[in-house]
Amino acid sequence: MTTISENQVVTITYDLSVTDENQEKVLVESAEADAPMIFIYGQSGLPEEFERQLDGKNAGDTFRFSLTPEQAYGEYDEQALVEIPKDVFMIDGKLDDEMLQEGNFLPMADNEGNHMQAKVVSIGETAVQMDFNHPLAGMVMHFDGKVADVRPATPEELAHGHVHGEGGHQH
Incomplete structure (x- = not known):
């Protein structure tokens, strides 16, 4: 079984909620099984803490974590x-x-x-x-999801810095 680590292609599904001004969680995005998030771990451009929270997980594992603005896209500027x-x-x-x-x-x-x-x-x-702020700047982000798949990235994917094939980039 392949574990999430550097240079692995990771496929996840999740719900992303943010905390609004009333301290309520509001759903802002979902990545479902028919349109999951697919990225190369370590080359995704996602916040480092987001990837760190997934480190070591395997296909089938669930996750639930929150990121502060400092761990994600910074405070609103x-x-x-x-x-x-x-x-x-x-x-x-x-x-x-x-x-x-x-x-x-x-x-x-x-x-x-x-x-x-x-x-x-x-x-x-x-x-x-x-x-020019990131749309999620200044927000606490709450992720609740599941690892759908983990596989080694191909040499071509690593060279290009993105996933190829289904759910990835087509050349």
Whole structure:
């Protein structure tokens, strides 16, 4: 039986809840058996503590743990709210009103070409307020799930840094 450890392809199902302002758990995401989360342990880009909580588990094992903001995506950072000139969002001299709506997440890039997602917070006359915080920043996350499968990653998957085949990336 393969155990979750470095360079293993891990398939899990889970429910993710967060603690709201009333200290109630609110379900925000589920990964079901027909659409599980599949990742290479140690190369996932997931919070280190998330992976550490799964370390040593086998297919069929269940898990239940919580991550504080410090263990996950950090505290909410007010400085990550940025005003961007509206003309940045112009395409061929026009604003894309479908794309530029409050609540939408848009792909953005910084001056160094690093890609990130930002949420449209508000749209003013001349600027758009964007939130570059991770959507789960500042939240306590509660995971309740099951390990569906563990297998060694192939050399090609390790070289590419992602899972191939069913549930993974297709080339």
